[in-house]
Amino acid sequence: MTDTTFSHQKANSPDARYTDGGLRSFFVYRDTGVTPATNGQLRVQLVRAARKSSEAKGGTGFHFHTADVHVVYMLRGWATFDYDGVETLVEAGDCVHQRPGIVHNLFDWSDDMEFMEIIMPGDFATTEITPPAAVAPDRNIRDLKAL
Numbered sequence: 001m002t003d004t005t006f007s008h009q010k011a012n013s014p015d016a017r018y019t020d021g022g023l024r025s026f027f028v029y030r031d032t033g034v035t036p037a038t039n040g041q042l043r044v045q046l047v048r049a050a051r052k053s054s055e056a057k058g059g060t061g062f063h064f065h066t067a068d069v070h071v072v073y074m075l076r077g078w079a080t081f082d083y084d085g086v087e088t089l090v091e092a093g094d095c096v097h098q099r100p101g102i103v104h105n106l107f108d109w110s111d112d113m114e115f116m117e118i119i120m121p122g123d124f125a126t127t128e129i130t131p132p133a134a135v136a137p138d139r140n141i142r143d144l145k146a147l
Contacts, residue, residue: 007037018048023126024060028049035122043122049077049113058138059107067124070098072117077110090115 009016009032022029024043030046039061052083053059079092083098089094098104 003039004041004073005037007033009033013081020050022047024056026053026056028101036113039123041120042122042123043117043119045117045119047115047117049109051053052111053108058105059109061128062103062105062130062138063093063120063128064101064103065098065124065126066100066103067119067121068100070100070124071119072096072098072115075114075116077113079106079109079113079115 015033016030018028018030020028026049028048028050031047032044033045034042034044034090072090073095074090074092074093078089081090081096084103088096
């Protein structure tokens, strides 16, 4: 059995504050204390919008995580993600399981957006990628063939 500890973070404790310095500069993060309690097996964190999505220049950008489990539960507001090319609106009360390796981009959100992330392992990695170039419209292909 893995060595874990009991953890209880009170909502008004100094440890329960939102801080910057997380993965994205336009969000603030609240660590719930679960990661050290599980020796890194699990991360449970809250994420809030710190800036308007219009100020984030394209949002998170396309990326994927090397995590076995990644669940997003929207607590307040809404966010629009691109999951493998499918635009997905996630609203308060919605729950998303981001399968391992899914390419995604969070590119628009409400000012009051707040979600919980549950991630295994707690020390997951994020890989930024360049999205594929848009396919040229058919009319351009036909025009090129005529040359």
